[in-house]
Amino acid sequence: xxxxxxxxxxxxxxxxxxxxxxxxxxxxxxxxxxxxxxxxxxxxxxxxxxxxxxxxxxxxxxxxxxxxxxxxxxxxxxxxxxxxxxxxxxxxxxxxxxxxxxxxxxxxxxxxxxxxxxxxxxxxxxxxxxxxxxxxxxxxxxxxxxxxxxxxxxxxxxxxxxxxxxxxxxxxxxxxxxxxxxxxxxxxxxxxxxxxxxxxxxxxxxxxxxxxxxxxxxxxxxxxxxxxxxxxxxxxxxxxxxxxxxxxxxxxxxxx
Amino acid sequence: xxxxxxxxxxxxxxxxxxxxxxxxxxxxxxxxxxxxxxxxxxxxxxxxxxxxxxxxxxxxxxxxxxxxxxxxxxxxxxxxxxxxxxxxxxxxxxxxxxxxxxxxxxxxxxxxxxxxxxxxxxxxxxxxxxxxxxxxxxxxxxxxxxxxxxxxxxxxxxxxxxxxxxxxxxxxxxxxxxxxxxxxxxxxxxxxxxxxxxxxxxxxxxxxxxxxxxxxxxxxxxxxxxxxxxxxxxxxxxxxxxxxxxxxxxxxxxxx
DNA sequence: CGCGATTTGTGCACGTCTTCACAAGCGCCT
DNA sequence: AGGCGCTTGTGAAGACGTGCACAAATCGCG
Ligand SMILES: NC(=O)c1ccc[n+]([C@@H]2O[C@H](COP(=O)([O-])OP(=O)(O)OC[C@H]3O[C@@H](n4cnc5c(N)ncnc54)[C@H](O)[C@@H]3O)[C@@H](O)[C@H]2O)c1
Ligand SMILES: NC(=O)c1ccc[n+]([C@@H]2O[C@H](COP(=O)([O-])OP(=O)(O)OC[C@H]3O[C@@H](n4cnc5c(N)ncnc54)[C@H](O)[C@@H]3O)[C@@H](O)[C@H]2O)c1
Numbered sequence: 001x002x003x004x005x006x007x008x009x010x011x012x013x014x015x016x017x018x019x020x021x022x023x024x025x026x027x028x029x030x031x032x033x034x035x036x037x038x039x040x041x042x043x044x045x046x047x048x049x050x051x052x053x054x055x056x057x058x059x060x061x062x063x064x065x066x067x068x069x070x071x072x073x074x075x076x077x078x079x080x081x082x083x084x085x086x087x088x089x090x091x092x093x094x095x096x097x098x099x100x101x102x103x104x105x106x107x108x109x110x111x112x113x114x115x116x117x118x119x120x121x122x123x124x125x126x127x128x129x130x131x132x133x134x135x136x137x138x139x140x141x142x143x144x145x146x147x148x149x150x151x152x153x154x155x156x157x158x159x160x161x162x163x164x165x166x167x168x169x170x171x172x173x174x175x176x177x178x179x180x181x182x183x184x185x186x187x188x189x190x191x192x193x194x195x196x197x198x199x200x201x202x203x204x205x206x207x208x209x210x211x212x213x214x215x216x217x218x219x220x221x222x223x224x225x226x227x228x229x230x231x232x233x234x235x236x237x238x239x240x241x242x243x244x245x246x247x248x249x250x251x252x253x254x255x256x
Numbered sequence: 257x258x259x260x261x262x263x264x265x266x267x268x269x270x271x272x273x274x275x276x277x278x279x280x281x282x283x284x285x286x287x288x289x290x291x292x293x294x295x296x297x298x299x300x301x302x303x304x305x306x307x308x309x310x311x312x313x314x315x316x317x318x319x320x321x322x323x324x325x326x327x328x329x330x331x332x333x334x335x336x337x338x339x340x341x342x343x344x345x346x347x348x349x350x351x352x353x354x355x356x357x358x359x360x361x362x363x364x365x366x367x368x369x370x371x372x373x374x375x376x377x378x379x380x381x382x383x384x385x386x387x388x389x390x391x392x393x394x395x396x397x398x399x400x401x402x403x404x405x406x407x408x409x410x411x412x413x414x415x416x417x418x419x420x421x422x423x424x425x426x427x428x429x430x431x432x433x434x435x436x437x438x439x440x441x442x443x444x445x446x447x448x449x450x451x452x453x454x455x456x457x458x459x460x461x462x463x464x465x466x467x468x469x470x471x472x473x474x475x476x477x478x479x480x481x482x483x484x485x486x487x488x489x490x491x492x493x494x495x496x497x498x499x500x501x502x503x504x505x506x507x508x509x510x511x512x
Numbered sequence: 513c514g515c516g517a518t519t520t521g522t523g524c525a526c527g528t529c530t531t532c533a534c535a536a537g538c539g540c541c542t
Numbered sequence: 543a544g545g546c547g548c549t550t551g552t553g554a555a556g557a558c559g560t561g562c563a564c565a566a567a568t569c570g571c572g
Contacts, residue, residue: 019482022475025559031471035450049519058452062522062561069521077520078568094471095478102470113369114466119450123467124474164473187480188473190466194291194375196314204476206469210370210446211379213462214358215287215350217420217444218380219278220460222351224443226275281529305549318531318552325551333550334538 019093026067032057033064034090035123041083049080091124101128103162103186105177106169107137107147110192114168115142125164129156133173150180157184164188171195178205275349282323288313289320290346291379297339305336347380357384359418359442361433362425363393363403366448370424371398381420385412389429406436413440420444427451434461 022030036056040048050068054061068075073089075081091097104114107130114120115130131150132138140147148156156162165181167174167189174193181189182199191197191207199205278286292312296304306324310317324331324342327349331337347353358381360370370376371386387406388394396403404412412418421437423430423445430449437445438455447453447463455461 019479021479023559027472027475028468030475031465031468032452034471035467036452050521051519056452060561062563063559065519065521066560075520076568077566078518078570080519093475093478095474095481096471100470100474100477109372110369113366116365117466119467120470123471125467125470163477164470188477190469190473196288196292196312202480204473206473208464208466208469209287210373210464211291211375211381212284212287213446213464214356214376214381214420215290215352215379216283217446217460217462218351218356219283219286219349221356221419221444222349223275223277224458225351279528306551307549316531318533319529321549321551322530331550332538333536334540334548336549 020071022070022093026070029057029059029063029067030071030090030094032059033067034087034094037083037087037090041087045083047076047080048083048086050075053081094124096124099124099126100163101126101160102164102166103127103129103131103153103156103181104166104168105131105150105153105181106167106173106192107132107140107142108168111168112142114166115145128160128162131156133169150177153180154184157186162186164190167191167193167197169193276327278326278349282326285313285315285319285323286327286346286350288315289323290343290350293339293343293346297343301339303332303336304339304342306331309337350380352380355380355382356419357382357416358420358422359383359385359387359409359412359437360422360424361387361406361409361437362423362429362448363388363396363398364424367424368398370422371401384416384418387412389425406433409436410440413442418442420446423447423449423453425449 033053036053037048040053040056048056050061050065054064057064065075068081068086071089071093073081073086102120102125104111104127107115111130111132115127120127127143127145130142130145130147131153132147133150135149137147138149162181162184163186165178165186165188167177167181169177171193174191174195175197178189178191178197178199182203187203189197189199189203189205191205192209194209194211197205197207289309292309293304296309296312304312306317306321310320313320321331324337327345329337329342329345358376360367360383363371363386367386367388371383376383383399383401386398386401386403387409388403389406391405393403394405418437418440419442421434421442421444423433423437425433427449430447430451431453434445434447434453434455438459443459445453445455445459445461447461448465450465450467453461453463
């Protein structure tokens with residue numbers, strides 16, 4: 001189609017990136033759009049309307065358009081968005097043009113699953129190192145990678161630039177590991193241990209906590225139960241849940 | 257301490273619960289407070305100030321007080337909150353007074369890790385069934401539970417009331433599994449597969465996607481890099497990141 | 513060449529969430 | 543009994559996020 005001069009495009013090296021500072025809510029949705037776009041590309045679509053893409057990503061179409069407008073992406077009115085171009089743009093903004101190296105610390109129950117997960121590679125990341133403190137685990141080979149002792153972290157960090165550290169140790173060890181990661185220059189951490197990490201300014205921590213997710217679901221379960229129990233009148237089944245019930249940033253009732 | 261008559265207390269059966277409809281943001285933080293409170297209780301604290309608890313949970317103290325005020329919790333001015341009482345209240349609101357049964361579908365790489373995870377039991381849940389479609393996996397015993405075929409889901413659901421379904425299958429199978437869960441009456445789903453599920457109204461879906469978390473971190477990594485690259489003046493190290501950088505609902509820079 | 517169908521980009525209004533700042537309440541000490 | 547220091551609970555303001563609704567832009571077709 002008409003070749004647009006999109007700002008901060010991947011191809012143009014050299015120039016200042018000029019990253020627009022996106023709203024956090026938008027940043028959190030971009031990966032979802034990206035996944036949907038890859039699916040669409042695989043299915044042979046060359047363009048997609050905001051309506052179609054928003055359905056595939058499970059969000060409101062107006063929200064999607066606003067999100068995309070923030071990153072200066074140009075769709076074509078009357079047509080939609082160029083799938084390949086949009087993928088390129090989003091990957092650029094998310095910093096996925098370089099395959100980022102991930103260090104995984106704690107190769108236990110969960111760590112094993114993560115180490116064997118192919119979703120890392122297919123979505124822009126590369127496990128660069130597996131680390132554990134247990135001597136009996138060190139030396140084990142998983143998916144072509146050998147588990148090394150966590151004290152070798154500084155050595156690992158000099159071998160290659162670690163972009164992200166993943167903590168899958170017990171909570172009691174998580175803070176120490178975080179400190180070690182920070183010490184070797186890691187500024188982004190994904191924490192699976194159920195605890196609060198304290199890190200210096202400039203270091204980002206995201207947390208995934210299974211139990212929290214379950215407890216949030218439990219709350220809604222509890223609430224739904226208390227709602228259906230209340231109507232003292234007849235006792236009709238659950239119909240027309242009040243509007244405000246929808247989960248936070250989660251999909252609900254997309255409509256079959 | 258003085259025995260308060262707190263509304264909707266766990267002990268009092270019978271009476272209408274009168275669940276206040278909490279802001280979603282608050283609901284999402286309650287589990288974090290609960291975890292922090294359990295830690296404090298184990299450490300021997302009988303009371304805790306909003307300042308202390310908020311530090312342990314990694315949030316702003318004003319926010320914590322407002323959250324707790326929403327659920328009508330009574331602290332004591334000049335003293336703080338009674339740890340045991342607060343645990344009881346939060347567990348009640350989250351619906352954790354009954355140990356909820358979880359059905360785990362997809363006992364592969366990730367499913368195995370989840371099945372062997374003791375954080376379920378310790379935080380109010382009980383794995384009631386392990387299900388898989390692969391005949392070679394059916395019959396395997398994990399942690400005292402035998403893997404059953406996913407088609408037995410209806411039977412499982414009649415044996416005991418499944419409160420929450422966890423999907424740990426490949427994305428391609430997730431929608432089908434969700435439909436099966438909904439068909440047997442499950443109204444809360446935790447989805448680990450990277451895809452959008454469509455479910456009827458009244459069913460809550462929460463999603464955990466590792467790659468999304470990593471990509472959000474990647475964005476900030478990218479942004480930090482472009483910021484330190486910009487200052488054409490001298491080139492001092494990264495200091496004083498602009499205020500708006502903090503991650504969404506995640507902790508950052510708690511201060512060492 | 514012009515027109516209608518289609519779809520983007522966005523102004524605006526509304527709701528939710530966060531944070532400050534402080535009055536009211538409580539317990540302890542004198 | 544009274545005062546003092548500490549802590550909660552909350553009003554108000556502002557930041558942020560959402561979704562409607564529509565003007566502007568583009569394409570395809572007659
Ligand atoms: N297993 C799950 O499904 C699951 C789910 C959610 C969260 N989690 C959390 O993830 C974390 C790991 O869970 P898990 O089940 O894999 O536990 P695990 O005990 O099986 O594995 C922990 C691993 O960390 C290693 N380790 C301990 N201290 C270390 C240190 N200082 N440095 C490096 N490695 C160290 C141990 O040697 C072990 O291999 C826990 O915090 C758990 O709460 C696990
Ligand atoms: N492994 C990880 O660390 C990880 C991390 C994040 C997300 N995920 C996601 O979790 C899901 C599972 O990952 P995995 O690594 O465990 O994959 P896996 O292939 O090891 O396991 C999938 C399991 O699901 C079973 N299954 C397939 N279709 C089914 C059906 N219709 N009903 C019931 N069971 C069925 C398979 O037999 C297999 O045992 C994937 O969607 C993956 O993207 C995995």
